[in-house]
Amino acid sequence: MFKWLKPLLFGIWGLLLIPLIGTTLERWFRENIFSEPNAVATAISNNLVAVSQLRWFNFALVFMTGIVIGVSLESSKRKSGERKAFELRSLGYRFRSLSDNIKLRTAxxxxxxxxxxxxxxxxSAFVSARKFDVWVPDERMYELPDASFLCEYFRSVGMLLEDGHLDDASREALSWKPFLDRGKPS
Incomplete structure (x- = not known):
């Protein structure tokens, strides 16, 4: 979305809110601050009331409110998607880094x-993966005779997560479950 479009829409919507807010403020000032009627405040309030009673005003206010809500929801959804993509890439990087570290340690x-x-x-990586509904091995992985299962699991699933392919990563992770089930403890 254009950078100037969102502020413009919010500005127009804010201008449409002035008659509603202005009359409410004038009424509050009259009841709480001014002891006698104030000519300037009354004149401004009368003009705002006149604008708010124009035929097009209510339509414009409702229309702009809908647009502002829609733009806000779309922006929120986009930011949420970007955050999820970042978290997936980070998790994939952690998986691949763990694969490399385990491979070095188990030489x-x-x-x-x-x-x-x-x-x-x-x-920690397994807890994060579970948040995305990615299958992770249980404690039996430490009973296997070597770490090749864990290294390959982290490498293959991590690559898919880094690329942002959550569905493929979930399927790949789940495909490793039978290997752990068949693995013979040491």
Missing amino acids: SPGWPDNARDLRPAIL
Whole structure:
């Protein structure tokens, strides 16, 4: 959307609200502040009342209110979508980074003890993935004889998440479930 269009729409809508707000303010001033009628305030109020009683005014006010609400909802939806896309890319990056870190750690024997310090990061990534309804392995992954399952899971699902393909990433993650179920504990 054009950068100047949203402020313009809100400006027009604000101008249409002046007669409604102005008459209410004049009435409040008359009742609470001025002890006697004020000629300037009364003249302004009369003019605002006259504008608000024009045939086109109510239509214009309702029409502009609808447009402002629509523009606001569209803007909110776009920002929400951008935030979700950023979170998906971040999660994909974390998955791929964990894959690389686990692969480096498990070059020497000793899985899962040589990657014990990565457990909080793995758990955090799994919690984030569950928010997007992406299947994640359970604690049985630490019982497997090596970390190749976890490295490949993180790498393949992470690539799809980084590219913003949530549905594909969910299907890919779920396709790893049978491998974990068939995996033999060490």
